[in-house]
Amino acid sequence: MDKHSVGVIGLGAMGGGMAGSLRRAGYSVHVSDVRADAAAAFARDGGQAHDTPAALAAHCEVIVSVVVNAAQTEAVLFGRDGCAAAMKPGSVFVMCSTVDPHWSAAMEARLLEKGLLYVDAPISGGAARAASGEMTMMTSARPEAYERCEIILHAMAAKVYKLGDSAGAGSKVKVINQLLAGVHIAAAAEAMALGLREGVDPAALYEVITHSAGNSWMFENRMAHVLAADYTPLSAVDIFVKDLGLVLDLARASKFPLPLSATAHQMFMQASTSGYGAQDDSAVIKIFPGIDLPESNS
Structure with missing residues (x-):
C-alpha cells in the first residue's frame, strides 16, 4: 500500500x-x-x-x-x-x-x-x-x-x-456556520423580494447592496443566481432543510432558542414543499408572492 x-x-x-x-x-x-x-x-x-x-x-x-x-x-x-x-x-x-x-x-x-x-x-x-x-x-x-x-x-x-x-468540535463549528449561511441566504432572498415587489431594478439593487453595509457573502453570491435566473443547484434548497434542521436539533438538546434559524428553516421547507427542493438554495426567493423574478436572457 x-x-x-x-x-x-x-x-x-x-x-x-x-x-x-x-x-x-x-x-x-x-x-x-x-x-x-x-x-x-x-x-x-x-x-x-x-x-x-x-x-x-x-x-x-x-x-x-x-x-x-x-x-x-x-x-x-x-x-x-x-x-x-x-x-x-x-x-x-x-x-x-x-x-x-x-x-x-x-x-x-x-x-x-x-x-x-x-x-x-x-x-x-x-x-x-x-x-x-x-x-x-x-x-x-x-x-x-x-x-x-x-x-x-x-x-x-x-x-x-x-x-x-x-x-465533534469540528461539526459543532460547521453547524454554527450553517446557521449563519442559511439565515443569510433567507435574509438576502427576503431583501431582493421586497425590492422586486417595490419595483426597484434588481440589478441596480444588487449593485448598491454589494457596495454597502447591508451586504453579505451570501447576498453577493446567491442573488447573482437570481439575477441570472439560474437555479442550477450548486447547493440545493434541501441541503438547508437538512442543515438548519441540524442547527435546531443541536440547540433543542440544551433548550437554546434560535428564532432566526427557525424562521429560515421554515422558509426553506416551504420552498422544498413547493417543488424547489432540488434547485439552488437561492430558489428560496420563489416562496414570496406577488413578485416577478428576473428571467434568463438565454
Missing part, C-alpha cells in the same frame, strides 16, 4: 474539486462514486477509479469521504461493499459531511474499536474554492489521526482549523 495514495469517495461539487487538488499536489488519487461515470471521468486525467469503497480501501491508508449526510457516510463505511472492513488498522477516515456533532463523536468511537482513526472534518467555501484548494476545513481529531493525514488536509484546503482532540 502506497503511503502517497489517497482515496476520495464522493465526487460531487466539493469532492471532485478536492480530488483534483490532491492530484495537483502529486498524490496518487483513488476515487469512487455511486456514479461510475464520474469516477471514470476523473481517472481519465490521472488517478484510479474503483467500483466500490471497499475496492478503493485496499489501496489507501487515508480515505476522504465527501458525501451528503450521515446516512450516506454510514453506507460508505458499513453498507454493502463499505470501506470499513477493508481498511488496514491504523488507517484514517476523514469525514467531510455536515452531520450531527454527537453522531460524529460516536462514529469516532465506533471506528476506534476497529483500530481505525477518524477525523471530523466538515468543509466550507463552495465548489470553486474546493477546486482551487482554497476551501476551509473545520477539524477535530485525535493527535495520532492528525499525524497521519494533516499534510493531506492542507493539500485540499487553504485553512485547516484544528478545533479539538476528539471528534
